Amino acid sequence: MKSSNNKVTSITKKVKFNAASILFVVILFYIVAQMVMSLRKHPITTYKVSSSDVNDNINCTGIALRNETLIKADKNGYLVYFLRDNDKVAKGGAVCTVDETGAIVSTISDTKTSSETVFSSSDYLSVRSTIDTFKDSYSDSNFYSVYNFESTIEGKVLELSNEIMMKNYNGQSEAVKNAVSNMTAPQSGVVLFYTDGYESYTPDTLPDDAFSVTNYKKKAYKSGDIINSGDTVYKLVTDEKWNIVCNITFEQANQILEKSNQSTSQSRITFKINNSDFDITTNYDLIQKKDGYYLVLPISKYLIDYADERFINVSIKLNAYDGLKVPNKALLKKEALKIPKEYFTRGGDEADTNKLEVYRLNEEGNKEAVQLEPNILKSDDKCYIVDKSIFKEGDAIIRMDSNETVVPEALERTDVCGVYLANKGYAEFYTVTIVNEGEEFTMIQRGENINEYDNIVMDASEVSDYQKLF
Numbered sequence: 011m012k013s014s015n016n017k018v019t020s021i022t023k024k025v026k027f028n029a030a031s032i033l034f035v036v037i038l039f040y041i042v043a044q045m046v047m048s049l050r051k052h053p054i055t056t057y058k059v060s061s062s063d064v065n066d067n068i069n070c071t072g073i074a075l076r077n078e079t080l081i082k083a084d085k086n087g088y089l090v091y092f093l094r095d096n097d098k099v100a101k102g103g104a105v106c107t108v109d110e111t112g113a114i115v116s117t118i119s120d121t122k123t124s125s126e127t128v129f130s131s132s133d134y135l136s137v138r139s140t141i142d143t144f145k146d147s148y149s150d151s152n153f154y155s156v157y158n159f160e161s162t163i164e165g166k167v168l169e170l171s172n173e174i175m176m177k178n179y180n181g182q183s184e185a186v187k188n189a190v191s192n193m194t195a196p197q198s199g200v201v202l203f204y205t206d207g208y209e210s211y212t213p214d215t216l217p218d219d220a221f222s223v224t225n226y227k228k229k230a231y232k233s234g235d236i237i238n239s240g241d242t243v244y245k246l247v248t249d250e251k252w253n254i255v256c257n258i259t260f261e262q263a264n265q266i267l268e269k270s271n272q273s274t275s276q277s278r279i280t281f282k283i284n285n286s287d288f289d290i291t292t293n294y295d296l297i298q299k300k301d302g303y304y305l306v307l308p309i310s311k312y313l314i315d316y317a318d319e320r321f322i323n324v325s326i327k328l329n330a331y332d333g334l335k336v337p338n339k340a341l342l343k344k345e346a347l348k349i350p351k352e353y354f355t356r357g358g359d360e361a362d363t364n365k366l367e368v369y370r371l372n373e374e375g376n377k378e379a380v381q382l383e384p385n386i387l388k389s390d391d392k393c394y395i396v397d398k399s400i401f402k403e404g405d406a407i408i409r410m411d412s413n414e415t416v417v418p419e420a421l422e423r424t425d426v427c428g429v430y431l432a433n434k435g436y437a438e439f440y441t442v443t444i445v446n447e448g449e450e451f452t453m454i455q456r457g458e459n460i461n462e463y464d465n466i467v468m469d470a471s472e473v474s475d476y477q478k479l480f
Contacts (some may be wrong), residue, residue, distance in 0.1 A: 013236045029308050053091040054479045055468040059460055062335035062453055064446060067406050068265065070328040072256040073220060074316060077249040078202070079208040080242045081193070089235045089243055092192070095203045096318050099246075102376070104192040105201055105245055106233075124273045151323055194198065199248040200317050204230045208320055209245060213297060213306045221257050223321055230237070246299060250313050254283075254303040257323055263296055263303040269328050270294075281307065283316065287326065317371060331446040334452040340429045342470035347401075348393040348422040349384075355410050368401075379408065387426050387441045395426060397439070399475065429460060430467040437473040469474065 083089075087110040099105055195201070206228045208220065219225065239241060256265075270277055280291045290309065297304040307324070316322060354364040366382045388395040398418060406415040427444060430437040440459035444452055454460065467473050 017257055039120055051208045054432075054472060056465040056479070057337055057340060057468045059462055059464045059466060060335050061333075061453075061462050063164060063330070063332040063451060064448070065330040066265070066328040068257055068258065068328065070322040070324050070326070071221065071223070072253060072322045073208070073211075073216065074254055074322050074362075075208070075211055075213065075216070076247045076252040076313070076317070079197075079199075079246045079248060080205065081105070081196075081244050081246055083095070083193070083237050083239055083241050083243045083454060085110055086238050086390055087236075088112050089231065089232045089237050091203065091244075093201055094313065095201070097201055097312070099199065099201050101196070101198045102194050103198075107192045108243070113270040125309060129319075139266065140365055143182060154441055162353050171320045193243065195246060197246065199246045200314055202245050202247065202317060205233070205242055206320055207247060213253055213295075213304060216255055216304065218257070218299070218301075227321070228320070228333045247313065247317055251308065251310050252272045254307040254309065254324060255320055256307070257299075257302060258305050259302045260352045265328060266294070266296075266305070266326065279307070280327045282327070283312070284319075284323050285325065297334075311388070329446075331453055333445040334441075334455050335451050336454055336462060336466060338447075338450060338452050339469045339471070340369060340466050341427055341442070341444075342429065342439070343425050343427050344387075345398065346387055346395045346426045347398045348424055349396050349407065349416055350393055351389075352411065353407050353409050353416070356395060364417055367410060369406040385439075387428070387439075393422075395424060395441075397475075398423075405473075430470055430473055431460065432467050432479050434480065436478060437467055437477045439475055 021026045023472040062197075085108050089106060090109055091106045093099060094105050111314040181344075206226065211217075213219065231243060268277060277293055278291055278457060279294045280289050282289060290307075290312075292307055292309060295306040295308075297306060343455075349366070354366060364384075366384060366387060368382050369377050370380050373380050382396075382400055384400045385395055386394045386396055401418040406417050408415050428439050428441040431440050432438075442458060442460055443455040444455040445455050460466065467479070473479070
């Protein structure tokens, strides 16, 4: 048998690095490093600037006080109205009648056929329209309007009932009509078919508990009611002048006084009733109470529009603001320098750029002139307001027309307020003018450095000037 020697040869391969491999490793290392840094980095939140309008209006519930005369019956019987609630009547005009025998009521009832309905389809549509209007305008902030709505619906139903009774009464024979005597209006005015106990109140005699809508009770009258001699059958409002009385706090009274004192017309106020489309401007009076004031608003028109309402929503216009809304945390105050404009010059080919000539110490400690382009935050007639961070210790600003110098430490300082704009991926500080401050957001003026839909840093304390954001 032939034997053979097997030899195993070990081959060592040399790893060759080329430029492509090195570049790949560097890029990979950079990507990993960036990922690690991004994970450790606190994310910067931005906010998109939006448009906003706010006001300092005072919203309160007012009580309508009118010159209301109660008209009482002089006999017993059934009540039949000739007018609608809230109608105007002339002096001597017939308002209602009291049917002592019940002849008219029974005759009207006898003339109805079994096929007749009490209300027509248009009557139901009228009630439905009133309900829909209330639903569209309701909000939790004026819950009291539920009580007004209840009275409105009740009045609407009673009005329709009275119309049916009037229609049937007018269709009766003259003999039936002559069997009763009509009650006529002693004066011209507006007739109202309800009472609530507020008829005799004046702004000076109105009690505090009168503003409690939960305790408010309203009694409505309709045709067919049985009344006794001496009972109220309707009331007559004889004067177009009336008052709205609002119960306000001491703070609200001071706001009103401050606003009216700034006006050219002293002691006048502008307000809306029930969120209407029109403003009312009138004089006002304040009656001091234990826990606040009664604000009295005298009015000489719109009586018939609100004659059937006792509680009225009043929105008093104080200050209205329009601008851009930004978070309070986005605002930052900086100390800046006010540099007179005569120290600035135009530099190089950039004719529109304001620059400063400054004596600055170089690395050898020698003074040399350098040109700086400061970040001008704001300006007025005499000065540019500049970010002070551009200057170093030992700098002296040169006035070019006289070679006089001034050190930054000797310049007047002022605080500026601004936000960090984030549109370009880094933080740029721009000044803003505050219009109105709120608890969480502030309104800033339009038409300056910040526009609607700009992105700004949500919390200015998290960044610094020109910091990369993303």
